[in-house]
Amino acid sequence: MSKNICFIDGLEGILKYREIDINQLVELPYDAVSYLLIQGELPGDKELAEYAACLHGEREVNREVIDVIRMCNFNVDSIEALRTIVSFISQFDPDINDSSPEGNMRKAIRLIAKIPTIVAAYFRIANGKQPVLPDPSLSHGANFLYMLRGNKPTQLEAEVMEKDFILSAEHELNASTFSSRVTASTLSDLYSAVVSGLCTLKGPLHGGARAEVVTMIEEIACPENAENYVLDKLSKKEKIMGFGHRVYKTYDPRGTIFKQLAKQLAEAKGDMHWYNTAEVVENTVIRELVEKKGKPIYPNVDFYSGVIYKYMDIPPQLATSIFAIGRVSGWIAHCFDQYEKKKIIRPRAFMLDEC
Ligand SMILES: CC(=O)SCCNC(=O)CCNC(=O)[C@H](O)C(C)(C)COP(=O)(O)OP(=O)(O)OC[C@H]1O[C@@H](n2cnc3c(N)ncnc32)[C@H](O)[C@@H]1OP(=O)(O)O
Numbered sequence: 001m002s003k004n005i006c007f008i009d010g011l012e013g014i015l016k017y018r019e020i021d022i023n024q025l026v027e028l029p030y031d032a033v034s035y036l037l038i039q040g041e042l043p044g045d046k047e048l049a050e051y052a053a054c055l056h057g058e059r060e061v062n063r064e065v066i067d068v069i070r071m072c073n074f075n076v077d078s079i080e081a082l083r084t085i086v087s088f089i090s091q092f093d094p095d096i097n098d099s100s101p102e103g104n105m106r107k108a109i110r111l112i113a114k115i116p117t118i119v120a121a122y123f124r125i126a127n128g129k130q131p132v133l134p135d136p137s138l139s140h141g142a143n144f145l146y147m148l149r150g151n152k153p154t155q156l157e158a159e160v161m162e163k164d165f166i167l168s169a170e171h172e173l174n175a176s177t178f179s180s181r182v183t184a185s186t187l188s189d190l191y192s193a194v195v196s197g198l199c200t201l202k203g204p205l206h207g208g209a210r211a212e213v214v215t216m217i218e219e220i221a222c223p224e225n226a227e228n229y230v231l232d233k234l235s236k237k238e239k240i241m242g243f244g245h246r247v248y249k250t251y252d253p254r255g256t257i258f259k260q261l262a263k264q265l266a267e268a269k270g271d272m273h274w275y276n277t278a279e280v281v282e283n284t285v286i287r288e289l290v291e292k293k294g295k296p297i298y299p300n301v302d303f304y305s306g307v308i309y310k311y312m313d314i315p316p317q318l319a320t321s322i323f324a325i326g327r328v329s330g331w332i333a334h335c336f337d338q339y340e341k342k343k344i345i346r347p348r349a350f351m352l353d354e355c
């Protein structure tokens, strides 16, 4: 059942994937969480080894993909390229016309495995460098950073990236997952459903907020500027990116974990600057909106993840695509659930009044 994929208590700030709390999930490898979401239960050692081997073996992309990346416009957000290329690679998938559960699983593995390679290759080519071949011996997070930079990340950076993918992987019927499900509900193929998800994730009210957070932290530049920046925005009735949530009326549990990770990275790098800037933003928003106005506007999943990207030298143009690397497992879990239902999603227009 779709409600079994994810559980959110927006008042208590509890999040579970398949009945397992996010605080436990974040200690697992991304491959295990991806398996859990898609297969419905945690893998045993043998299942995990097999699933990981399949994923790691499917990371490479073909020559044509690199040729298309070279034709992209590098002055816009990377999600423009990612959306196009995911659509492009569907033509080369030998299972594109096989909608059996087995065919869909093979497509799922290729999508989860190749999206990080596409994002990293885009980044390297955009910066005048050659793409780096994936390293099958590395975890999802470590391999992504390796393909991005051309050298192995520190253990902490690899762990933070892995946890970012896990924390971003699933969130019930958020806008992009809903979009993917609607596409799957017509029995359209998995690539089309993932492209729908990517198009919807891009918006700044949803996954696009993470890129805006990175830009905002850069613009604020130092903790001394942060309070006035927030007060100025609020006085103009503008939103502070990375805050607020339709479901959480308390602190987002992923926000708490991301905040700890941001602090760990800041300490390890001996540079508290971005973390302290973010903390003043948070304290000001909470004082002005929660304490003075009683509005439940706390940091969401996009706030401290954006701060982490500052510490990992990840530019805003990559932030939404990196979110998608994690979220694709959630989209696929929902699509598989939807395929089983074999029922088209077709709400009536009056239902939009309640959204
Ligand atoms: C992965 C994700 O999608 S997580 C969300 C990522 N998006 C963002 O961070 C963008 C900023 N946040 C927002 O725009 C919103 O909080 C959303 C889209 C996440 C949720 O939207 P909704 O549930 O529709 O809340 P809505 O936008 O109506 O806001 C309710 C009130 O809180 C205020 N508010 C909500 N978010 C913020 C914010 N980030 N900054 C300032 N005020 C805010 C609104 O101005 C509104 O005030 P009002 O009642 O006085 O008019």
Ligand SMILES: O=C([O-])CC(=O)C(=O)O
Binding pocket: 170, 171, 172, 173, 174, 175, 245, 246, 247, 300, 301
């Ligand atoms: O659930 C939502 O509405 C937004 C979302 O995707 C998330 O918080 O991860």
